[in-house]
Amino acid sequence: MTVNELVNECPVCRRRRESESEFCSLHSRAMKNIIEAREKWCLAFGQELARPEYFERLLRLEATGTAVKDVIIYLQRKPDGGE
Numbered sequence: 001m002t003v004n005e006l007v008n009e010c011p012v013c014r015r016r017r018e019s020e021s022e023f024c025s026l027h028s029r030a031m032k033n034i035i036e037a038r039e040k041w042c043l044a045f046g047q048e049l050a051r052p053e054y055f056e057r058l059l060r061l062e063a064t065g066t067a068v069k070d071v072i073i074y075l076q077r078k079p080d081g082g083e
């Protein structure tokens with residue numbers, strides 16, 4: 001069990017998290033968008049895009065929402081955030 005499971009709050013914004021998610025409703029939606037967009041991106045490129053590179057690209061996009069950027073920054077800080 002991780003600390004996050006014990007404290008029951010979103011690791012990004014400290015609001016109460018969804019019971020089935022690591023994040024609150026806002027950031028679990030953002031996480032879903034990140035995963036789905038990566039699949040589309042990989043299809044568009046015709047190759048697997050490494051997660052660190054994908055994150056860097058998303059962070060540079062002006063169209064990327066604040067919630068998505070906050071989740072990416074959180075994932076990058078995680079020990080296994082690279083993949």
Ligand SMILES: [Zn+2]
Nearest residue numbers: 010013024027
């Ligand atoms: Zn949150």
